[in-house]
Each structure stands twice: as structure tokens, then as C-alpha cells.
Amino acid sequence: MAKVLIAETSYLVRKGLVSLLEQTDGVTELKAAGHPDTIMQTLKEFSPDIILLNSAIQMPVSHDKLLSLLHDKARFIYIINTPLPQDSPANHISVFDTKNKLTEKLSLHLKQYESTEEKEETEELTPREKLILKHVALGYTNKEIATKLFISTHTVISHRKNITRKLDIKTVSGLTVYSLINGIIKMEDIQ
Amino acid sequence: MHISPNTKMSDLVQSDFELLAVLQRLKIPFGFKEKSIQTICREEGIDLNFFLNLARWYHERDFFPGETLMNHPVKWLVKYLRSTHSCYIEYHIPRIEEEIIRMESLDRSGGHNMQLMLKFFREYISEFTAHIQLEEEKIFPYILSLEENFEKETPAPEFLKTARGYTIKDFLDEHSDIEEKLVDLRNILLKYLAPPSDNCLFTNVLIEIFRLGNDLNDHTILEENVLIPQVIKMEKDFHNKFPR
Structure with missing residues (x-):
């Protein structure tokens, strides 16, 4: 189960992703933010497992700094404003992707999360x-x-x-x- | 619901009672009758757009009107934040403390868990009070004089001296995180304590801690994303207007 943050400036895309993820299994909590400051704030407080970040957003800090704010298992998925080439990485989604394509990609990430996370949830302190x-x-x-x-x-x-x-x-x-x-x-x- | 100047204040509250907190902090008196938001703001001397921006943000939660809020005089926001402080100090915090005391008195488990929670919360209160004191006694007065002196032909010599040796950025270093401990308290209560005899009381304490946590979160967002950037900009303008 994963906590997901959608960091996307476009109102329409943000709302679309929210509605898509609300129907997707494996999402425990969902937050969305559009402004870089709000994104930073939410990153720190919400501590998401998956961040859907639009690659066009200018974040106030470097990518390494962003990573250091997150826990070890957190991962980024990048939202790209242009259509994707054939061999694009698995953590790229495009605003042009079809619903099926998006669901497929997102589920893949969520699933990976689920399996590792579930094992850990039963883990007590060593x-x-x-x-x-x-x-x-x-x-x-x-x-x-x-x-x-x-x-x-x-x-x-x-x-x-x-x-x-x-x-x-x-x-x-x-x-x-x-x-x-x-x-x-x-x-x-x-x- | 879309909040517009002509929305009736009573409809606004009925559609989202959490907005009562905003009304209270702006010190808007009850007895709305059929008055619209516009009318009430005029009567109370509150800027309509300031109110609308705040209310929409609290209600819709979708966008944060950071830049729009920055266009208003900083003293309004300071007034709002001060009002929020007194709400915490005079009401929310003592209430949660009282409830934990009650839980402790009802605890028949023979353990010291509730006593521990109380001790932990009291530690939190002193941290919290120190944090607020810093803002009330040092930071807010500085911000208010900055705004006041900026509008003058020539700033008060005393303030000019302060302004040249201080910047709000110093405050950022001292601005400690006041939510962490509260979140810990919440998690301990939620995950690691068996509820004592009075379940209703226990649940209520949790609800109140969640509420306070959310509220503090909003408070921090307003401070860090509106107040401070606005002051940084004002400092810059101030030093441009009154160069050394």
C-alpha cells in the first residue's frame, strides 16, 4: 500500500490523475499539489511513497536534495508534457497516454510497492x-x-x-x- | 460550493462548518441574518478578497492562494495569525491537557501510561508556548514596524538600525517544527496504547489532536508560504527605498 503525491501544475491533469488514482488499488492516501512551495511542504509532511512529478516544474531545490527529503523506498514517476518515445523508461508517463496505458504503468509501480511494504508491515523491531x-x-x-x-x-x-x-x-x-x-x-x- | 461575494454567510457555514474557525479568527460576530459575505466584510472592516481567498482555500483545498494572499497588507495576516495563536493557547491546548488529565484519573490499569502521556504533552506545551512567544514578542512586532516604516517618508531611526542588522531569514533558523511532537503523541495514542475505561473520552482526545494537527499545518503553510516570502520581499523594497 502506498501514499501518493501528485505534483502537477496543470489543474486538468492534476484532477485527472486524482480521479484515476482514486479508482486504483494500492493507494492508501492521496494528495495533490500544484505550486512548488506547496509541493515542498507536502513532501516534507506527507512523506509519500510515490511522487508523480511533472518534469516541467521548477523545484526550488536540486533533485538530490528532493531525494534526501524522502525515505529510502520512495520513488519518482515523471509526468511528461509531450508524447513518449517507444523505449521510454517505466517511470515516465505522458499527458498523452491513454487510460489503459496509465493504469498499467501506475499499477506496476504500486504493485512493487505493495509486495515490499506488506512484508515490512508485519515486521517488528529487530x-x-x-x-x-x-x-x-x-x-x-x-x-x-x-x-x-x-x-x-x-x-x-x-x-x-x-x-x-x-x-x-x-x-x-x-x-x-x-x-x-x-x-x-x-x-x-x-x- | 463556489464561494462568491454574494453567498450568504450562514449558507457558507452550513456548507462547511470548519470555516467557523476562519470566521472566529477574523473576529466576525455571529447573528448573520440574511447578510452576504460582502456585506458582513464591509461591516466588519475586513477586505473582501482577503476573506474570499482564505475561505476558498480552507474550503476547496485544491489550490493555495499564496501569491494572491501576498498582495494584501501584511498586518492583516499577522492579525489573523495572532488570533489563531490565542485560539491555541487559550482553548485547544488547555482542553486537550484537561482531557488527558481526565483520562489519567479514569485510568484503572495500574500502569503509568496516561501519566506518561500527560508528561509528554506538557513538554509539548512548553515547546509550543516558546515557539509562539518568539513570534508574538519578536517576529510579529518586527514585521509590523517594517510595514509601517516602509510606508513613511523617513523611517524611525531606531527601526532603521534594527532593520539593517536583522532579517526575517534569521527567524527561519529559529522556527522550529511544532508539529512533530504532536504527530508522535497521536501515533502513540493510536497505535500503542490500549484505550482506558472511558472510550468516548479517548476517541475525543484523538479527534482533537487530529484537528489541532491539521490546523497547525495550515498555520505553518500560511507562515512559511505567505508571510515569510512577503516579508522578504518587503525587506528588499525597504532597503531599496532607504539605501545605506
Whole structure:
């Protein structure tokens, strides 16, 4: 199941895609934005899995920066304002595409998403992640955790990303509360 | 529904009661009778287009009238945002706090979960208050004097000094994200806590947190996509008009 953001300036195209995706399986949440600022804002807050971005939109930041705002599994599909050549990449759709063509392409992306996502949804925190979470909840910084557990800061950060994604909790105090509720740490530990 | 100047205010609210928040923040009194939006705006001294732009955005949610809103005097938006602040501080936040206190008092599970939630929310309140205080005491007054002095023949010397050493961009660095913690609270309540005895209360707290979250989101959009770009432009014009 995927959260989809439609980033398209044209009102007609945007509405058309919304109506198409509303009838498509595998879309859990759908948002649409037209203005680059609104797109940026929505990207940050909504954290979509799939972004349908019109390639003609001038975004205020570079493509790499855009990617860094998204989670690892997120992907872009580009909306092209001209007809597509025969051998166009799978992540290109055109405003000239027929409904069947569009549905086919979009379903393909959504399906790939579904299979990986469903497996992860049943995934609990791994023992390693629990250990990292425990340290985060106790107030250690990434660097301190890395030193204590003999791993690189980079590894700590990647574990933390996974923890946040699995639990849907971003802030340290939120993670602390979660850890307390679930007995990963005790009240006495933080007092 | 299409919102036009001749739409009756009462029809507007009936078609979308969430717009009551906009009316409240513009301090439009009730007792609409059969009056149109146009008439009420005139009576209350509110610019018709400013109202229409805001109401349409809140209602249709499709387009964001960033550039259109930027054409209005910045003091209107500041007034609106201030009104929103007091709504949060005086009403929404204390209400959610009270409800969590009630949940805690009804919690018979013997655990400390509700106590934890309360502690977490109180932490949030202090962060939130600090955030709003910064805006109310430092940023808004700066914006208002910027606009006021820009319109003058010669700006007040004191303000000129401030203006040359400060820019709204500094504020962006301090502008912390006030929604994250609230989202965390919501997710913890929704996903990781078994509801305590009073289910109705529990659901209501969640609904209120969702509402506040959405509202804060709109608030941030207005600040970051209208207010700040507008001020940046005004700063530029100001320095052009009064060069060193």
C-alpha cells in the first residue's frame, strides 16, 4: 500500500490523475499539489511513497536534495508534457497516454510497492533495533551510541531511520515514551 | 460550493462548518441574518478578497492562494495569525491537557501510561508556548514596524538600525517544527496504547489532536508560504527605498 503525491501544475491533469488514482488499488492516501512551495511542504509532511512529478516544474531545490527529503523506498514517476518515445523508461508517463496505458504503468509501480511494504508491515523491531532504541530513549546521541556499540554513526542513523519508519515516531521524547510503555526502558532509568 | 461575494454567510457555514474557525479568527460576530459575505466584510472592516481567498482555500483545498494572499497588507495576516495563536493557547491546548488529565484519573490499569502521556504533552506545551512567544514578542512586532516604516517618508531611526542588522531569514533558523511532537503523541495514542475505561473520552482526545494537527499545518503553510516570502520581499523594497 502506498501514499501518493501528485505534483502537477496543470489543474486538468492534476484532477485527472486524482480521479484515476482514486479508482486504483494500492493507494492508501492521496494528495495533490500544484505550486512548488506547496509541493515542498507536502513532501516534507506527507512523506509519500510515490511522487508523480511533472518534469516541467521548477523545484526550488536540486533533485538530490528532493531525494534526501524522502525515505529510502520512495520513488519518482515523471509526468511528461509531450508524447513518449517507444523505449521510454517505466517511470515516465505522458499527458498523452491513454487510460489503459496509465493504469498499467501506475499499477506496476504500486504493485512493487505493495509486495515490499506488506512484508515490512508485519515486521517488528529487530533485537538490534531495540537495543539502539533503548539507547536513544536513554538520551544518548548517535555518536555515543556508535562508540558504545562499536558501530559507525552511519549505521546508528540507518537503524534510527528504520525505527522511526516502523513505529511512526520521530522525536526522541516520543521514542522514550514508546520505550517506557513497552518496557524497553524503565522509569527509574531516566530519572 | 463556489464561494462568491454574494453567498450568504450562514449558507457558507452550513456548507462547511470548519470555516467557523476562519470566521472566529477574523473576529466576525455571529447573528448573520440574511447578510452576504460582502456585506458582513464591509461591516466588519475586513477586505473582501482577503476573506474570499482564505475561505476558498480552507474550503476547496485544491489550490493555495499564496501569491494572491501576498498582495494584501501584511498586518492583516499577522492579525489573523495572532488570533489563531490565542485560539491555541487559550482553548485547544488547555482542553486537550484537561482531557488527558481526565483520562489519567479514569485510568484503572495500574500502569503509568496516561501519566506518561500527560508528561509528554506538557513538554509539548512548553515547546509550543516558546515557539509562539518568539513570534508574538519578536517576529510579529518586527514585521509590523517594517510595514509601517516602509510606508513613511523617513523611517524611525531606531527601526532603521534594527532593520539593517536583522532579517526575517534569521527567524527561519529559529522556527522550529511544532508539529512533530504532536504527530508522535497521536501515533502513540493510536497505535500503542490500549484505550482506558472511558472510550468516548479517548476517541475525543484523538479527534482533537487530529484537528489541532491539521490546523497547525495550515498555520505553518500560511507562515512559511505567505508571510515569510512577503516579508522578504518587503525587506528588499525597504532597503531599496532607504539605501545605506
